[in-house]
Amino acid sequence: MGFLITFKSVTHAQRGARVLSAGGIVTHLVRPATVLARGSCGYALRMNAIGAYKAVRLLRQSGVPFVKTFYEQAGGEVKEAGL
Amino acid sequence: MIYFDNAATTLYKPRSVAKAMEAAMLSCANPGRSGHAPAMRAAETVYRCRETAAEMFHLPCPEQVVFTSNATHALNIAIKSVLHGGGHAVVSGYEHNSVVRPLEAMKEQGVCYTVAQSGLFCPEQAVQAVQEALRSDTRCVILNHISNVFGFVLPLKEIDALCAQRQIALIVDVSQSAGLLDVDASELESARFLCMPGHKSLYGPQGTGLLLVCKAEGFYSLMQGGTGSESLNLSQPDFLPDALESGTLNVPGIAGLREGLLFVKKQGTAALAQHKRELVEQAAQGLGSIPGVRVFCGPAERHQGLISFAAQGQTPAELCARLAQRGICLRDGLHCSPLAHRSAGTLPEGTCRVSFSCFNTRREVSELVFAVKKVLTSA
Numbered sequence: 503m504g505f506l507i508t509f510k511s512v513t514h515a516q517r518g519a520r521v522l523s524a525g526g527i528v529t530h531l532v533r534p535a536t537v538l539a540r541g542s543c544g545y546a547l548r549m550n551a552i553g554a555y556k557a558v559r560l561l562r563q564s565g566v567p568f569v570k571t572f573y574e575q576a577g578g579e580v581k582e583a584g585l
Numbered sequence: 586m587i588y589f590d591n592a593a594t595t596l597y598k599p600r601s602v603a604k605a606m607e608a609a610m611l612s613c614a615n616p617g618r619s620g621h622a623p624a625m626r627a628a629e630t631v632y633r634c635r636e637t638a639a640e641m642f643h644l645p646c647p648e649q650v651v652f653t654s655n656a657t658h659a660l661n662i663a664i665k666s667v668l669h670g671g672g673h674a675v676v677s678g679y680e681h682n683s684v685v686r687p688l689e690a691m692k693e694q695g696v697c698y699t700v701a702q703s704g705l706f707c708p709e710q711a712v713q714a715v716q717e718a719l720r721s722d723t724r725c726v727i728l729n730h731i732s733n734v735f736g737f738v739l740p741l742k743e744i745d746a747l748c749a750q751r752q753i754a755l756i757v758d759v760s761q762s763a764g765l766l767d768v769d770a771s772e773l774e775s776a777r778f779l780c781m782p783g784h785k786s787l788y789g790p791q792g793t794g795l796l797l798v799c800k801a802e803g804f805y806s807l808m809q810g811g812t813g814s815e816s817l818n819l820s821q822p823d824f825l826p827d828a829l830e831s832g833t834l835n836v837p838g839i840a841g842l843r844e845g846l847l848f849v850k851k852q853g854t855a856a857l858a859q860h861k862r863e864l865v866e867q868a869a870q871g872l873g874s875i876p877g878v879r880v881f882c883g884p885a886e887r888h889q890g891l892i893s894f895a896a897q898g899q900t901p902a903e904l905c906a907r908l909a910q911r912g913i914c915l916r917d918g919l920h921c922s923p924l925a926h927r928s929a930g931t932l933p934e935g936t937c938r939v940s941f942s943c944f945n946t947r948r949e950v951s952e953l954v955f956a957v958k959k960v961l962t963s964a
Contacts, residue, residue, distance in 0.1 A: 517647055
């Protein structure tokens, strides 16, 4: 299962990617239509859901502002995670 | 041709600068707007430059690096962010018109300012003048780290301490010191903004500048518009860097600027400063030995990057025009800084300015001295 973290701007998402990478979490910077359609304009980091809690914790610790979090099913369906 | 007008812009850049610009032009789209590969490549190019600048100037977050089109642009944002509601500012006696003209324009909005005038190469006087100019309603001090006319290194640390003590915001124009001295934002307690061009001692292309936001305490956007973020919101985003970056960024310029920053990092500011200081000393000695030439030279710790001189019997404009005919490029006149000339007593004609880059050599300085002698003796 995938995990998406959305950000207001590409710059925030890029800093988030660097923070997570330093914490051992591999991410991909994307603009997933499923998430953007819900009004979360901007960019997202896609990653394996196994690291979801750690990722959110690292971002908060580093003060990287993010908007929302989503679990992504195999078929592409997303569900807000609310972490 | 010998180019000694590097305080205006460095003409010669590392080859990597133009290469990176060309690569960006051929491969980068609009950053932060789309998810396709060329847009993502552009976003990565821009972010890497933010990271490199944040590291070089010791900022904790890359988003505190705002891209501008030059130092004047950065200074306008900084000054208007602090003073848009009115208030009093103190400026050093060595400020550029990029500081003074925005302040003059803001007088209609209730802004006033005091020039803390002090003698050339007299740091104690500069601190004292700032201290005496402070008022209860002073909202900021604006300081040119290195005078673009005389190379005078103003006492930044001391004035920062003074501002910190009085809880006054400090705006620093590091146009001549960025890439030459170690500019460390983390060591400046009161600094709110640092402003610089990308195309001088950072060896980036023209059309680039950096505004470093040391404290995120309210911004004044000179322009509002598309940022690629919060598009449903009809107001300008209030977060960095989007609050201060509207419209498409100069991606090729930013790609080139990053290469300039990497070049400076590789050379090391200490080595770059030492090279320029040696050229300053050689020029001071050589030009100073010519009868009728007055050289404005200070001690090593207070004088860096460039040197000004004036000659009896010829105006700076005449002398520099004759040197240009011999293929030697200097700048004459007031250098957009009448305050500095008022402080040094070189109004109204100004000076001839010799400003160095890392690509200048001792041989070029010798040729300059020889040419000045020739021009003056044949006048």
